[in-house]
Amino acid sequence: MQNKIALYGAGNVGATTAHWLAQKELGDLALFDIYEQSAEGKALDLMQSGPAAGFDAKITGSNHPEIIADANIVVVSAGVPRRKDPETGKYPGRDELIKINQVVMEQAAKKIKCYAPDSIVIVVTNPIEAMCHVVKEVTGFPTERIIGQAGALDTTRYKAFIAMELGVSVKDVNGLVIGGHGDAMVPLPTHTTISGIPILDLISEKRLEEIIHRTAHGGGEIVNLLGYSSYYAAAAATAQTIESILKDQKRLIPSVVYTQGEYGYTDLFIGLPAILGCNGVEKIIELNLDFDEKAKLDHSMNAVKDVVALLGYN
CATH class of the missing domain: 3.90.110.10 (Lactate dehydrogenase/glycoside hydrolase, family 4, C-terminal)
Incomplete structure (x- = not known):
């Protein structure tokens, strides 16, 4: 049975991770993102690159979280990234993102628990250690199945x-x-x-x-x-x-x-x-x-x- 890897968040990190994974031919890929049809569009674009890049993988995308169903691995990169303030030229620290991204991660964790209850979760969203605690709290997964990529x-x-x-x-x-x-x-x-x-x-x-x-x-x-x-x-x-x-x-x-x-x-x-x-x-x-x-x-x-x-x- 082919592995299934879900990318929960299809922004720069999620989509680029999908690119690396497709090249490695590690399994079928499912991209999810809340923003309209961005995940579907990126998945289709990446799928069409297969003949030129020389990889075989089924790549799909959706703004409906059910697409992550039965994934072996779920990569969570959803959340607010650090961006430079155009007025001050400064950017928020990872710690300042915690309350915003806690809400995002709690929502993601609930969907993962529902649709991919046997998955291993790879957390990329910052502040990453805190977000791992959110996944543990919400999913109740064994801790060996929650890993922060940092x-x-x-x-x-x-x-x-x-x-x-x-x-x-x-x-x-x-x-x-x-x-x-x-x-x-x-x-x-x-x-x-x-x-x-x-x-x-x-x-x-x-x-x-x-x-x-x-x-x-x-x-x-x-x-x-x-x-x-x-x-x-x-x-x-x-x-x-x-x-x-x-x-x-x-x-x-x-x-x-x-x-x-x-x-x-x-x-x-x-x-x-x-x-x-x-x-x-x-x-x-x-x-x-x-x-x-x-x-x-x-x-x-x-x-x-x-x-x-x-x-x-x-």
């Missing part, structure tokens, strides 16, 4: 900046970014290598700190350039996550996962290294962090807890 994106940005700095292939850069998504993310220099060579053998600590700072503000940098949120890298990272699940690859991908004592945290969604397979989150990997890394992760955890508290759940 660490994969932050890690791919981190690797890209290092490759750009050193002039090496991105394929040879290995590294991890954990913690909360955004300014409080925690790249791990002690676990960063170039084909096994420790990163600090190839780059100064000062320069690496500058790259880490750029990684932490990577989303904001693109918002400043475009006037709206990034989507190519986010969509590619989401497709990577889905591929590991549907192919049961059991890849270690930093993801927003639900803690039950790992790293000393309990009952909190936060970005940590996780093995992703056919059951969703199959294992959270506990790394040996140095004092500075653990302190930064604790700081990030506290920042995430403060945002989650705004949801008003007990």
Whole structure:
């Protein structure tokens, strides 16, 4: 039986994720969006690209949520993205979006529970850790079936900046970014290598700190350039996550996962290294962090807890 992947939200992230997924031929795709016929139009356009791009997939779209029925995976990117204020030139932080996107996510979660009760949910909407808590609260799904796609994106940005700095292939850069998504993310220099060579053998600590700072503000940098949120890298990272699940690859991908004592945290969604397979989150990997890394992760955890508290759940 062919896998079915639903994109709940067919904006830039949702539609581009569908594009990556179609190229990977991971299953049939169903795009949903509330805005008139946009999902249907994008689905048809993408379907028509198959002969030229060389992929086979059934791709449909609708503004009726029933289209997500019986999906194996549901990617939720619906919500209000960060956009630059044309008057002030500033853009809202992820935390400021919480009340608006909480309502959107509660509605999405109800539809997912109704139409795709056995699905694994991949949350992309920000603030991502809080939105994972909303999905858990509304659906009651086992927490291994609720995954936030953030660490994969932050890690791919981190690797890209290092490759750009050193002039090496991105394929040879290995590294991890954990913690909360955004300014409080925690790249791990002690676990960063170039084909096994420790990163600090190839780059100064000062320069690496500058790259880490750029990684932490990577989303904001693109918002400043475009006037709206990034989507190519986010969509590619989401497709990577889905591929590991549907192919049961059991890849270690930093993801927003639900803690039950790992790293000393309990009952909190936060970005940590996780093995992703056919059951969703199959294992959270506990790394040996140095004092500075653990302190930064604790700081990030506290920042995430403060945002989650705004949801008003007990």
